[in-house]
Amino acid sequence: MQRRDFLLALAALATPAAAVEFAPVRPGRPLVFPADHGAHPDFRTEWWYATGWLSLPDGSPFGFQTTFFRVRxxxxxxxxSAFAPRQLILAHAAIADPGLGRLRHDQRAARVGFGRAGCTTDRTDVWVGDWRFKQFPDGYRAAVQGSDFAYALSLAPSGPPMLNGQAGFSRKAADQRHASYYYSRPQLKVAGTVTLAGRTHRATGHAWLDHEWSSALLPEGEQGWDWIGINLADGSALMAFRLRDRTQSAQWSAASFRPAGGATQTFPPHAVSFEAVRHWQSPRTAITYPVEWRLHIGRRRFLLQALIDDQELDSRPSTGAIYWEGAVRLLEDGREAGRGYLEMTGYGESIRLG
Known part of the structure; x- marks a missing residue:
């Protein structure tokens, strides 16, 4: 996309826009489907975030990420004027390639309008140029054409949305004004194609989708977050996150666990902990990230290990952030129990988004 759209995106994310009245997030507002699969343009920020593990016919594992942001x-x-940049769409896409030893990634940004970018309010359908994430009766389609990779994937749900927090009201601090509406679609069955180095391969796997929207996400003083979305091998699903201050101490934590075919259980801050075990330093930015973690969720103990250490994504041309976003394995009692994604922000500068 044109450079001015990237600059507009950075300005919008960095500007308080105090004179604008954004829609508030309040407890007790039920999530209603299919309407809440669509966009919520009255809120300041929103994202649809699909991540997962893919396997090529020879068994080679890859991770993939598709994230679309809407910014008021x-x-x-x-x-x-039709040229006024009231809404922007930003997108990040990546492939975690063990053979390459790092991410293949790309990004887009454009103002909504003139067919260049947009989103719909009645279902998930968001696009920037020829990048698109769209909902159909049988699931979702993700289509991305990056600078050195491409994929076209179908993602089929295995159950209803998993509502995080209090029926979809997800607090990010003790003060409930800092909250989002948030649901997940775990255990998505994936099939499609991936193109790497000019060669197209069939791919299958499992993915996770998060949809979240808010107008005031991070309270003052919080530096960033650590988040996981894990599809467990027994069909269950685990989401957990913590928000950190500038000393990297946890300020708020939460988790959701849904057993296969069962009801979602939520965990309060005292029942969720992240403990860094091993670190990796980026040779490009010199930022140090934890790439192996011990997780305590209720009475369960897990070990989280990265597929590859170098899964840093530099999105400074669009969202202004450098963050780590990558495929991970979840181990319990020394055995692999699940696979999913880990996101870590704010290990360099404070995260701007939200």
């Missing part, structure tokens, strides 16, 4: 900028809302 607070700019030009009183203008009648």
């Amino acid at each position: 900028t607070g700019i030009g809302e009183a203008s009648a």
Whole structure:
């Protein structure tokens, strides 16, 4: 996309836009489907975030990420001009390639309008140029054409949305004004194609989708977050996160666990802990990230290990952030229990998004 759209995106994410009244997140507002699969343009930020593990016909494992962000900028809302950048769509895409030893990744940004970018409010359908994430009656389709990779994937749900927090009201601090509406679609069955180095391969696997929207996400003083979404081998699903301050101490934590075919259980901050075991330093940015973790969720103990250490994604041209986003294995009692993704933000500068 054109450079001015990247600059607009950075300005919108960094500007308080205090004069604009964004829609608030309040407890007790039920999530209603299919309407809440669609966009919520009255809120400041929103994302659809699909991650997963893929296997090629020879058994080679890969991770993939597709993230689309919608940002209400607070700019030009009183203008009648179709060029006013009221809403922006940003997108990140990546393949975690063990053979390469790092991510293949790319990004896009554009203002909504003129067919260049957009989203719909009645179902999931968000796009930037020829990148698209769209909902169909049988699931979702993700299509990305990056600079050195591409994929076209179908993602089929195995059950209803998993509501995180209090029926989808997900607090990010003791003060409930800092919250989002948040649900997940775990255990998505994936099939499609992946193109690497000019060669197209059939691919299958499992994925996780998060959809989250808010107007005030991070309280003052919080530096970033650590998040996991894990599909367990027995059909269950685990989401957990913690938010950290500038000393890297946890300020808020939460988790959701849904057994196969069962009801979702939520965990309060005192029942969730992340303990870093091993670190890796990026040769490009010199940022150090934990790439192996011990997790305590209720009475269960897990070990989280990265597929490859170097899964750093530099999104400074779009969201202004450098973060670690990658495929991980979850071990319990020394055995692999599941696979999913780990996201870590704010290990360099404070995260701007939200």
